[in-house]
Amino acid sequence: MLKKVDGKYWMVYHAYPEEGYEAGPAEMGLAWSTDEELREWHRLERPVLSWKDGADWERGGLYKACLIEHEGMYYLFYNAKNADRSWREQTGVAVSEDLLHWRRYESNPILPVVPESWQSTFVSDPCVVKDGDRWLLFYFGYDGSHSQEGIAVSDNLLDWKRSEEPILRHGAPGELDEIHAHKPSVVRRNDVLYHFYCAVRPVRPDDRTLGGEFRAIAVATSSRID
CATH class of the missing domain: 2.115.10.20 (Glycosyl hydrolase domain; family 43)
Structure with a gap:
């Protein structure tokens, strides 16, 4: 707050x-x-x-x-x-x-x-x-x-x-968080927990990024949302 x-x-x-x-x-x-x-x-x-x-x-x-x-x-x-x-x-x-x-x-x-x-x-x-x-x-x-x-x-x-x-594991090969699922920020809204984190996978030829990793912000939720 x-x-x-x-x-x-x-x-x-x-x-x-x-x-x-x-x-x-x-x-x-x-x-x-x-x-x-x-x-x-x-x-x-x-x-x-x-x-x-x-x-x-x-x-x-x-x-x-x-x-x-x-x-x-x-x-x-x-x-x-x-x-x-x-x-x-x-x-x-x-x-x-x-x-x-x-x-x-x-x-x-x-x-x-x-x-x-x-x-x-x-x-x-x-x-x-x-x-x-x-x-x-x-x-x-x-x-x-x-x-x-x-x-x-x-x-x-x-x-x-x-x-x-772990409560949130890294992903399988090819998934957005294949290498890392880390750096949490967790909030609650309408009885749902939103677990935001940094997802990391290997870089692909069409990625616009520096280095050998592609990074993005992802979210996992405590229940299904539409």
Whole structure:
């Protein structure tokens, strides 16, 4: 839900120190707006969360923030990598009472990688939503070959229990998500869950894209829609 804090709308983002795609270790920033059309934003001068004072598992940079407010406390979920090359990505959380001063949860990462599994290399891109009295965390796992979507459940936003198997698997050869089904964003409308994700397949001769992959936004739903 979009809401104001101290008369301002707030946005969390991550940014890189160098030019190029994901160039250098990223840090988390905040921006605020009083514009009801949400077009004019003002950034804070300094990052609110940085790899520089992080643990070893996040020294390669921070990614994909998900900001949640619950009972006066703010929870900033993020994934981070441990190095610049051949890295692992895992998911952690930091908490704050004022949006400006953050402290990392002492049991980070809350979702570590699981050796010899479909989430052995990355556990990334947290998307947290509420379902009744429970919290759900959608994420993707990567094993070095394919990315697939997973889910974890919590009662307190800090301790999470994961499903052992993916809830959204990569597709068969020739399908839109043959290589990856990953990077979740989940919303509910009219009692239907819409699970948006990035689908990846090998590039084909008639594709207008760079590199060896074709990427598109896809959706999976909890029930059939016409």
